[in-house]
Structures are given as structure tokens and as C-alpha cells.
Amino acid sequence: MQQGLPGMQTNGGPVNGYAPHMGYQMPLGAPHMNTNQLPGTRHKKEIKRRTKTGCLTCRKxxxxxxxxxxxCRNCQKSKRECLGYDPIFKSQSSPQTIQPAPGTFPPPQPQQHQQQPPPQQQQHQHQQQHQVKQETQMGPEPQRYSNVPQGYMPAASAGYSPATAMQPSVDFGPQIDPALGPVNSAIAPPPVQPPPPAEEYTTSLHPQRNVRLVNMDSLYSLDNVxxxxxPHGSNPLPAHEIDMIRxxxxxxxxxxxxxxxxxxxxTDxxxxxxxxxxxxxxYFSHCVERFRQGQNGTNTHGLTSLEARLIWQLGCLPRAFPSNPPPQYIVVLLQRLAIVENLLCGTFLDSxxxxxxxxxxxxxxKLVExxxxxxxxxxxxxxxxxxxxxDDVISPDAAQQIAAALAAMRNILSMLENRDVLYSMAIARHFGGRMVDYNExxxxxxxxxxxxxxxxxLAVAMTFIRDEDSxxxxxVVQRLCGMCRRSWQLQRQTIPSA
Structure with missing residues (x-):
């Protein structure tokens, strides 16, 4: 058992998990720093706090x-119309007074919902728990997915049939984000959609991937910013800034x-x-100051690019781990960092x-851990x-190995958002890279x-990455998906049309 790695749920059960299939949800973008809640009253102190930040329907x-x-799930279960939350309410807990950068594709705007499209492109929405909870050794609280769009996986409408039967009966705690039903079209704002397509794309795939390789530094410029x-700072940061960063x-x-x-x-x-x-x-201190300015409605330009670089630099902290030789759990983490970096850049991982x-x-x-x-x-x-x-050369053996790896990954996604994102990135890299004249x-x-x-x-994978970007x-998921989309753009800049 490797140290430092959280417990995971079996294929078909939650830990960071989602509904029992690979799905495409629309959760909110900042689950731990939500300030869009409504003040209210309640006679008991604890209940008062939760009612104070509750939805308009429950407060009424x-x-x-x-x-x-x-x-909220109360309204959903009672089949009441949930009136949402007051956008001017500000949370009172200290670290949450500064929010990270908003989504980048599309530009920041009020939260919007998609109406349910036909079954071949179903997209459901998430709920979100905004409270920051103490993380345990079993890892973060679960998130849940809704239905998988037809055509992404060959399994019947709901994914993991073989592994679900192997799932032990274990209670992993309360659900955070059970999938929502269809949005009420009478109260929902217009759906978030990419620009109208200029034309349809039906061409066949090329036999090998032919793309321009990019580096990580070029992927930070989300939305081309x-x-x-x-400025380079030589003085140590004051204690209150360190506490805010922490x-x-x-x-x-x-x-x-x-x-x-x-x-x-x-976390550890x-x-x-x-x-x-x-x-x-x-740099983190600079980002915090820019996020504060962005919350005030000033100097919002380029916030997502700042945060993309910050997240990847934080992700690379294990590469500076002083132990030599490093412990096994660091070796494992360094391998995963290298995998994601090469996946995003279109390069190849050293064997x-x-x-x-x-x-x-x-x-x-039954041995869950x-x-x-x-x-x-x-x-x-x-x-x-x-x-x-x-896959940049024509090789039947390589094609067979890639197909086997993709099929194996698809069967052990385990309803985890990170695996769904990584699998979709792999699909987009392998198939999208063989359509050199395609654009979004x-x-x-x-x-x-x-x-x-x-x-x-490929169509479902790319739609999923776009949705996760916002x-x-x-x-972390949002910015890495934004960097993936940035990679798609850069890899095709110098490729002539077929």
C-alpha cells in the first residue's frame, strides 16, 4: 500500500465519487469559497447560521x-420551486472572503443552467456543498455525476456493469452532490453554449496523430491572455499574509x-x-491581491491565467521534495505529475x-481499502x-496498445471526476490530434x-472538457481543463488544412 494516497471507492461506489456512471454535470466552479448566500434568522445559533445562508425558499x-x-435538495425532494440564493450575500468565514478566479470559457457571468438536451447529449447539473470540511485520510468528500451521454461508452445507459456487481456494501458518508433533475425553464437563465458552429465536421480520422507539441508555460495564457x-519581492511576507495564503x-x-x-x-x-x-x-500573494481586486469588480483581466499558472506551480511542489531517495509515495506522485504534463502538452512519457x-x-x-x-x-x-x-507514426501495434489502454481506463473510472477528466483528455488527444483541420x-x-x-x-469528450472548464x-479541475483547451488551440495553429 503506497503512503500518502487516499482511499478510493470500488468501481461503482463513491469516495471522490459520482453517480454510477461516467457523466457530464454542470457543478459550480468554486465549491469551497462560495459567497453567494442569503442572510436570514433563526432562534438557535447553529440553525440560524445554516438558515442565514439558505435558499430563498427555505428561508421563507x-x-x-x-x-x-x-x-437545494430540500426543495428538490419536496418538489418545490427553489428560488436560489441572494447574490449580494457575503460569507463571514475568513479564508473564504477572497474567491479564486472565475471560469474562463465563457467569460465570467452569472451562473446559468443548461436545459436537458436529447439523450445522445444528456447533461445534468450538480449541487454543491460550500462548507470547507476537515479532510480525512479517506480523502475529500464525494461529488456525484449524473447520466453519461450515449455514445461515450459502449455500456448500456449507465456505465460500469461488471464492476458494480463487485462493489461491497460500505457506507462512505452522506452524498454531497446528488444529480439534479431537469431545470425549470420558467426560472432558469439562458443556457451557457459555445458560439454557433460555422459548419459540421464529418471527415475520417488520419492514421496517425500530427500535432504541434507545446510546453506548459504556453498553456497558462487562457483566453489568449x-x-x-x-515585481520580484525580496522581503519576507508579513504574518497576516502568510496566514491568508495558508x-x-x-x-x-x-x-x-x-x-x-x-x-x-x-494537504499534509x-x-x-x-x-x-x-x-x-x-506569486501566490500577488494572486490573492488580484483576486481581491476582481471581487471588487476591478482589474479582472487575466485572472484565470494567473490562477492556471499558480495551480500548476503548486502541483509541481513535490518535485522539490528534499528527501533523496524520495519515499515511494513521492515517486508515485512524481509519476502522475509527469503523466498529466505530457498528456496536456501532446508529448510522450518516458517509459x-x-x-x-x-x-x-x-x-x-470486500477488502475495500x-x-x-x-x-x-x-x-x-x-x-x-x-x-x-x-501515436505519431502509423503502427498497428501501437494502435492496438492505445485502444487497450483506453478500454482499460474506461472500465475503472469509478465515478471520479479526475478520472473522467483525464480519460476525456486522453480521448481528445488521441482522436482529436488525428483531425488536423478541426476546430471548436x-x-x-x-x-x-x-x-x-x-x-x-471525441464529440462527447470535448463537450465534457468545455463544461468542466467552467x-x-x-x-484545479477548471484550470487544467482550460489548459487542455488552450493546448488544442496551440497544437493546430501551424497545421495546414487537409
């Missing part, structure tokens, strides 16, 4: 609200990084590494950085294997009705 009825977003670097790091970024890389290192050790990095600490393959025979699913660790190790091994295989202004239209058709899978459950 003077009942306890569970404060989920965009609509490069991050603005602060609160924001632990509440927002450490949790998101732990979930994405399936570890607890960022990351801040001490951050304190030792003078330049990154001053010696591919995580070791887990044993051929999985442990008994061992079984979930097995699934975690298996997923990252298959993703590392995928990123290491050269075109609508992907499959020539085949088969659910496993590459074009159909509506992922953590800032």
Missing part, C-alpha cells in the same frame, strides 16, 4: 436549508490537487514546501516514468502507458451510429 418557510447549489508576473491554499488548492492526483500529500505536506519556495509564495502495473488478480472487493487502491494504481498505470505510446467552431458529426465510434466519443467542482 423558516426551515433548515442544506445549502446545496444551484438548487498571458499571466502578469508581479487558509486559501488548504481550503481551495490543496483539496483540489489531492483529488486530482489521488493523494493527500498537498504541501504548505511547508510552499513556505520554502520564496518566488512561488510571492521509466510509467507506474508499475498492479497484480494481475485484484484483491477481494486494498481494492480501491488497486483500482487507483491500475488507472494511473493505464494512463501512463497510454501517454508513453507513440465546428460541430462533430459521426458517420456511424455505433456508440463506440471515435468521432462520437463548471468543474474545483478550481
Amino acid at each position: 418557510r423558516r426551515i433548515k436549508c442544506d445549502e446545496a447549489h444551484p438548487h 498571458p499571466p502578469a508576473f508581479p 487558509g486559501m491554499y488548504l481550503a481551495e488548492y490543496a483539496i483540489g490537487l489531492d483529488r486530482f492526483f489521488e493523494t493527500t500529500w498537498y 505536506h504541501g504548505f511547508n514546501q510552499l513556505l520554502a519556495n520564496h518566488d512561488l509564495l510571492h 521509466n516514468m510509467v507506474p508499475a502495473s498492479p497484480p494481475a488478480s485484484p484483491p477481494d472487493p 486494498q481494492y480501491t487502491q488497486y483500482l487507483q494504481d491500475a488507472f494511473w498505470h493505464q494512463l501512463g502507458r497510454f501517454v508513453s505510446i507513440h 467552431g465546428k460541430t462533430l458529426v459521426s458517420k456511424s451510429a455505433e456508440p463506440d465510434d471515435p468521432i462520437a466519443k 463548471n468543474g467542482t474545483t478550481q
Whole structure:
């Protein structure tokens, strides 16, 4: 068992989890720093606090609200119309007074919802718990997905049929984000949609991937706006700024990084590494000041680019870990960092950085900790294997290995948002990179009705990444999805049309 890695739920059960299938939700973008709540009254102190921040419907009825977003579950279960939250309310807890950067695609705007499209492109929305909770060794609280769009996976409408039967009966605590039903069109604002497509795209895939390789520094410029670097600071930061950075790091970024890389290192050790990095600490302070200005409605230009660079630099803190040789859990985390970096940049992972393959025979699913660790190790091994295989040459053997790795990953997504995002990035890299004249202004239209058709899978994967860019459950997911979209753009800038 590797140290520092959180427990995971079996295929079909939640830990960071989602509904029992790979889905495409629209959760809110900043789950741990929500300030859009409504003041109210209640005679008991604890109940008063929860009612004070509750939705308009629960406050009017003077009942306890569970404060989920965009609509509370009390209203959903009682089939009442949830009137939402007052946008001018400000939370009173100290680290949450400064919010991270907003979404980048589309530009910041009031929270909007999508109406439910046809079954082939179903998209459901999430609720969100805004309270920052103490993280345990089992990892962050679960998030849940809704239905998978048809065509992304060949399994019947709801994903993981074989592994679900192996799921042990274990209580992992209360659900945070049960999937919402359809949005009431009478009260919902217009849906968030990309620009209208200029034309449909139906061409076949090229036999090999032919893209321009990019580096991480070029991916920070979300929405084509490069991050603005602060003046070099030589003086140590005052204690109150350190405390503010610590609160924001632990509440927002450490949790998101732990979930994405399936570890607890960022919460357990990351801040001490951050304190030792003078330049990154001053950059973090600069970002906090810019976020504060953005909340006041001034100087909002380029906030997402600032945050994208901040998140990746924080993610790379394990690379400065002083132990030599590093412990095994650091080795595992460094491998995962290298996998994600090469996945985003379109480059190939060195074979010696591919995580070791887990044993051929999985442990008994009743041994929950061992079984979930097995699934975690298996997923990252298959993703590392995928990123290491050269698909820029015509090779039947390489194509077969890539198909096998993608199929293996698809079967162990385990309802985890990070795995769904990484799997979608892999689909977009492998299939999207073989359509050199495609851009996001075109609508992907499959020539085949088969659910496993590459074009159909690519269309859903790219739609999912776009949605997560604006509506992922953590800032980490949002910014990494934005960097993935930036990579798509850069890789096609110098490629001539076919």
C-alpha cells in the first residue's frame, strides 16, 4: 500500500465519487469559497447560521436549508420551486472572503443552467456543498455525476456493469452532490453554449496523430491572455499574509490537487514546501491581491491565467521534495505529475516514468481499502502507458496498445471526476490530434451510429472538457481543463488544412 494516497471507492461506489456512471454535470466552479448566500434568522445559533445562508425558499418557510447549489435538495425532494440564493450575500468565514478566479470559457457571468438536451447529449447539473470540511485520510468528500451521454461508452445507459456487481456494501458518508433533475425553464437563465458552429465536421480520422507539441508555460495564457508576473519581492511576507495564503491554499488548492492526483500529500505536506519556495509564495500573494481586486469588480483581466499558472506551480511542489531517495509515495506522485504534463502538452512519457502495473488478480472487493487502491494504481498505470505510446507514426501495434489502454481506463473510472477528466483528455488527444483541420467552431458529426465510434466519443469528450472548464467542482479541475483547451488551440495553429 503506497503512503500518502487516499482511499478510493470500488468501481461503482463513491469516495471522490459520482453517480454510477461516467457523466457530464454542470457543478459550480468554486465549491469551497462560495459567497453567494442569503442572510436570514433563526432562534438557535447553529440553525440560524445554516438558515442565514439558505435558499430563498427555505428561508421563507423558516426551515433548515442544506445549502446545496444551484438548487437545494430540500426543495428538490419536496418538489418545490427553489428560488436560489441572494447574490449580494457575503460569507463571514475568513479564508473564504477572497474567491479564486472565475471560469474562463465563457467569460465570467452569472451562473446559468443548461436545459436537458436529447439523450445522445444528456447533461445534468450538480449541487454543491460550500462548507470547507476537515479532510480525512479517506480523502475529500464525494461529488456525484449524473447520466453519461450515449455514445461515450459502449455500456448500456449507465456505465460500469461488471464492476458494480463487485462493489461491497460500505457506507462512505452522506452524498454531497446528488444529480439534479431537469431545470425549470420558467426560472432558469439562458443556457451557457459555445458560439454557433460555422459548419459540421464529418471527415475520417488520419492514421496517425500530427500535432504541434507545446510546453506548459504556453498553456497558462487562457483566453489568449498571458499571466502578469508581479515585481520580484525580496522581503519576507508579513504574518497576516502568510496566514491568508495558508487558509486559501488548504481550503481551495490543496483539496483540489489531492483529488486530482489521488493523494493527500498537498494537504499534509504541501504548505511547508510552499513556505520554502520564496518566488512561488510571492506569486501566490500577488494572486490573492488580484483576486481581491476582481471581487471588487476591478482589474479582472487575466485572472484565470494567473490562477492556471499558480495551480500548476503548486502541483509541481513535490518535485522539490528534499528527501533523496524520495519515499515511494513521492515517486508515485512524481509519476502522475509527469503523466498529466505530457498528456496536456501532446508529448510522450518516458517509459521509466510509467507506474508499475498492479497484480494481475485484484484483491477481494470486500477488502475495500486494498481494492480501491488497486483500482487507483491500475488507472494511473493505464494512463501512463497510454501517454508513453507513440501515436505519431502509423503502427498497428501501437494502435492496438492505445485502444487497450483506453478500454482499460474506461472500465475503472469509478465515478471520479479526475478520472473522467483525464480519460476525456486522453480521448481528445488521441482522436482529436488525428483531425488536423478541426476546430471548436465546428460541430462533430459521426458517420456511424455505433456508440463506440471515435468521432462520437471525441464529440462527447470535448463537450465534457468545455463544461468542466467552467463548471468543474474545483478550481484545479477548471484550470487544467482550460489548459487542455488552450493546448488544442496551440497544437493546430501551424497545421495546414487537409
